[in-house]
Amino acid sequence: MSDKKLEIQGLHARIVGGDEILRGVDLVVPRGEVHALMGPNGSGKSTLAKVIAGDPQYEVTAGDILLEGQSILEMEPDERAREGLYLAFQYPVEVPGVSIANFLRLALNARREDGDEIGVMEFYKKLQRAVKELNWDESIIERNLHEGFSGGEKKRSEILQLLVLEPRYAILDETDSGLDVDALKVVSQGVNAARGPEFGALVITHYQRLLNHIVPDVVHVMVHGRIVKTGPKELAMELDQKGYEWVREAVGA
Amino acid sequence: MSDLTNQITKDVHPDAAKLEGMEHTKQYDFKLTEDYFFKSDRGLTRRVVEQISYFKNEPEWMLKFRLRAFEIAEKKGRPKWGPDLGGLNFDDIFFYVRPNEKQGTAGSWDDIPEEVRETYRRLGVPEAEQRALAGVGAQYESEMVYHKLKEEWEKLGVIFLDTDTGLKEHPEIFKEYFATVIPPEDNYFAAVNSAVWSGGSFVYVPEGVHVDVPLQAYFLLNAENIGQFERTLIIGAPGSKFHYIEGCTAPAYTSNSFHSGVIEIVCQDNSHVRYSTIQNWSHNVYNLVTQRAMVHANASMGWLDGNLGSKTTMKYPSTYLVGEGAHGEVLSIAFATDGQHQDAGAKVIHVAPNTTSSVVSKSISKGTGRSSYRGLVQIHQGATNARSNVECDALLLDENARTDTFPYIEINEKTAHVGHEATVSKLDDEQIFYLMTRGLGQAEAMSLIVRGFLDPVAKELPLEYAVELNRLIELEMEGSVG
Numbered sequence: 001m002s003d004k005k006l007e008i009q010g011l012h013a014r015i016v017g018g019d020e021i022l023r024g025v026d027l028v029v030p031r032g033e034v035h036a037l038m039g040p041n042g043s044g045k046s047t048l049a050k051v052i053a054g055d056p057q058y059e060v061t062a063g064d065i066l067l068e069g070q071s072i073l074e075m076e077p078d079e080r081a082r083e084g085l086y087l088a089f090q091y092p093v094e095v096p097g098v099s100i101a102n103f104l105r106l107a108l109n110a111r112r113e114d115g116d117e118i119g120v121m122e123f124y125k126k127l128q129r130a131v132k133e134l135n136w137d138e139s140i141i142e143r144n145l146h147e148g149f150s151g152g153e154k155k156r157s158e159i160l161q162l163l164v165l166e167p168r169y170a171i172l173d174e175t176d177s178g179l180d181v182d183a184l185k186v187v188s189q190g191v192n193a194a195r196g197p198e199f200g201a202l203v204i205t206h207y208q209r210l211l212n213h214i215v216p217d218v219v220h221v222m223v224h225g226r227i228v229k230t231g232p233k234e235l236a237m238e239l240d241q242k243g244y245e246w247v248r249e250a251v252g253a
Numbered sequence: 254m255s256d257l258t259n260q261i262t263k264d265v266h267p268d269a270a271k272l273e274g275m276e277h278t279k280q281y282d283f284k285l286t287e288d289y290f291f292k293s294d295r296g297l298t299r300r301v302v303e304q305i306s307y308f309k310n311e312p313e314w315m316l317k318f319r320l321r322a323f324e325i326a327e328k329k330g331r332p333k334w335g336p337d338l339g340g341l342n343f344d345d346i347f348f349y350v351r352p353n354e355k356q357g358t359a360g361s362w363d364d365i366p367e368e369v370r371e372t373y374r375r376l377g378v379p380e381a382e383q384r385a386l387a388g389v390g391a392q393y394e395s396e397m398v399y400h401k402l403k404e405e406w407e408k409l410g411v412i413f414l415d416t417d418t419g420l421k422e423h424p425e426i427f428k429e430y431f432a433t434v435i436p437p438e439d440n441y442f443a444a445v446n447s448a449v450w451s452g453g454s455f456v457y458v459p460e461g462v463h464v465d466v467p468l469q470a471y472f473l474l475n476a477e478n479i480g481q482f483e484r485t486l487i488i489g490a491p492g493s494k495f496h497y498i499e500g501c502t503a504p505a506y507t508s509n510s511f512h513s514g515v516i517e518i519v520c521q522d523n524s525h526v527r528y529s530t531i532q533n534w535s536h537n538v539y540n541l542v543t544q545r546a547m548v549h550a551n552a553s554m555g556w557l558d559g560n561l562g563s564k565t566t567m568k569y570p571s572t573y574l575v576g577e578g579a580h581g582e583v584l585s586i587a588f589a590t591d592g593q594h595q596d597a598g599a600k601v602i603h604v605a606p607n608t609t610s611s612v613v614s615k616s617i618s619k620g621t622g623r624s625s626y627r628g629l630v631q632i633h634q635g636a637t638n639a640r641s642n643v644e645c646d647a648l649l650l651d652e653n654a655r656t657d658t659f660p661y662i663e664i665n666e667k668t669a670h671v672g673h674e675a676t677v678s679k680l681d682d683e684q685i686f687y688l689m690t691r692g693l694g695q696a697e698a699m700s701l702i703v704r705g706f707l708d709p710v711a712k713e714l715p716l717e718y719a720v721e722l723n724r725l726i727e728l729e730m731e732g733s734v735g
Contacts, residue, residue, distance in 0.1 A: 053686075053690050054689075054690070055686055056682070056686065057682075076689065076694075076695070077686060077689035077690045078689040078690075078691075078692050078693055078694050078695070078698075080690075081689070081690050081691055081692035082692050086690070087690050089687065089690075092687065093681070093683050093684050093687045095684055095687070095688065095701070095702060095705055096705050096706065096708075097704065097705030097706055097707070097708030097709065098701055098702075098704070098705035098708070103688075103691070103701070106693060106697070106701065107691040107692045107693060108692075110691075110692035110693050110694070110697070111692055144705070144708075145705075161691065165691065165692070
């Protein structure tokens with residue numbers, strides 16, 4: 001099988017010094033596919049997202065994360081990002097005084113060699129295209145990163161960054177939470193624009209409604225720190241109708 | 254020649270004659286060649302003050318002024334508040350070094366510590382400028398640009414000279430304003446400066462003249478001008494408008510550990526004056542500066558004051574709003590790293606009605622660095638409807654870093670509106686993690702957060718200074734990653 005995948009193998013993790021949250025996660029997201037990760041509150045979905053991104057608050061106690069065959073456990077978050085990994089945060093932080101344009105230019109240049117910095121025109125074209133994709137006003141790029149942004153604008157910014165940085169794999173952590181229907185559509189439109197044979201995504205969501213807009217190839221269900229069920233997109237509908245109790249009972253978790 | 258000058262000439266000359274490189278025709282009438290190098294005795298004595306005035310061939314009133322200031326300093330003694338100045342020993346210090354145009358004050362380029370030279374290289378400071386900054390250089394050759402501007406300014410009647418030349422060429426204007434804003438009685442270090450001052454800038458912008466290109470002190474940069482005791486006198490005539498920029502962001506190296514400048518600014522009616530400085534003294538320097546503006550009716554004064562280097566800084570740009578409708582603004586940046594104490598802030602004194610002021614202070618403490626905001630807002634009785642707003646934000650980068658705020662507010666007027674807001678924040682791990690997930694290294698993420706924190710002030714700087722400030726912060730942030 002091809003190495004073009006993000007692979008989680010028997011992953012155990014916890015908050016540093018705390019109780020175990022991930023209890024043996026196995027998951028494969030091939031490049032070119034969009035997988036959904038669903039599950040009840042507290043099942044460990046967001047923890048998985050942060051552990052993959054390398055949040056130093058968490059420690060991995062067993063298992064491995066392979067990005068195209070290469071373990072990334074020893075890598076700093078920035079190295080992982082430069083390897084093509086992207087996390088859209090559930091709660092993006094504010095960074096006062098740093099404009100979106102300036103920040104994204106630095107982030108793009110961090111992926112390039114010294115002396116090979118992206119040209120100003122090329123950069124602005126890229127940025128403008130992404131802004132347009134999200135039906136956003138161009139003035140947004142001069143605003144400071146999430147300073148005074150509404151919840152919906154923050155989520156939109158996460159997708160804007162995704163479109164500009166063009167990762168190979170993205171993890172979207174409850175990007176739908178706190179969005180109204182219109183915002184949900186716009187954000188989904190952005191994610192769908194990124195879809196293609198070179199892009200894999202793990203879309204974490206609590207509700208099925210996001211998956212009406214971003215239709216997944218595969219759905220995984222996480223309960224109590226483990227993937228308990230994997231199935232086609234119809235699985236999401238079933239979960240929505242029957243609730244998570246049904247899965248819990250079915251797997252005896 | 255007056256009796257006083259005569260007596261001092263006799264007193265100074267016997268020593269001076271022993272020094273080499275001197276040209277003299279008669280015993281009491283000699284000229285020093287341009288490349289003559291002279292160092293005063295160590296320590297601050299009456300004799301040193303006399304030597305300085307003598308070597309500068311000053312008018313008698315200036316000599317008398319210096320001697321009076323010396324006596325005031327003797328009487329006053331050092332301030333008993335503020336940072337610890339215990340390491341500052343006057344007996345070790347040369348209060349006057351007359352530079353040699355070829356060698357500067359520091360002797361040889363090789364004497365400059367490697368870390369200072371390395372910083373210059375990494376900031377991309379041109380070598381000629383590096384040498385001038387380090388005090389080993391000849392005059393910084395920005396001649397072409399400067400001369401063109403100079404011609405334009407002269408046409409407008411703008412005077413822009415080093416202070417010593419200003420005194421010689423424009424004695425009337427000079428005498429009218431000199432020491433009127435900051436008299437030697439003001440404070441101990443102002444008295445010391447008044448006694449031993451040398452170099453600095455003299456600026457006079459005539460009535461109604463707007464100068465579009467900032468007047469930059471580096472045009473006047475020579476070894477003497479980056480001296481320890483510069484004296485700057487800036488006068489904005491009624492309706493004038495200009496921006497003066499002092500200093501560079503590259504570290505000004507000095508083997509002498511004491512810098513004490515005095516900056517006096519007069520903003521006459523309806524004038525608009527801005528003074529910006531980003532100072533980055535080497536880490537052995539006690540940087541104790543008095544800077545003040547007297548702002549008349551409907552005039553405005555803006556200070557942008559950045560303090561990054563030095564061992565200890567005490568600096569509180571002050572603005573006296575003495576005319577109705579006068580406005581004052583202070584933007585202040587302080588960056589204290591290991592072993593540094595930046596005691597900076599602002600003073601705003603509202604004396605006249607309908608005066609307004611705003612102070613924004615941003616301080617950063619890293620490692621064992623300590624930064625303090627020390628501010629005074631004073632509203633005098635009769636300054637009706639005065640408005641003042643102070644905002645000071647501190648950012649702590651490490652557990653051991655320290656910040657303090659000492660805001661003094663004195664209001665003697667019922668109609669005053671005074672606001673004060675202070676925040677202290679720590680470098681946020683979540684912000685760092687977030688930026689790192691976008692591909693930025695840890696140091697880069699931290700310096701981006703710091704730059705963002707300073708942005709409200711930095712964006713008021715001309716672009717080239719803002720860029721240099723950013724590079725400097727990056728350098729300061731390196732090595733902060735564990």
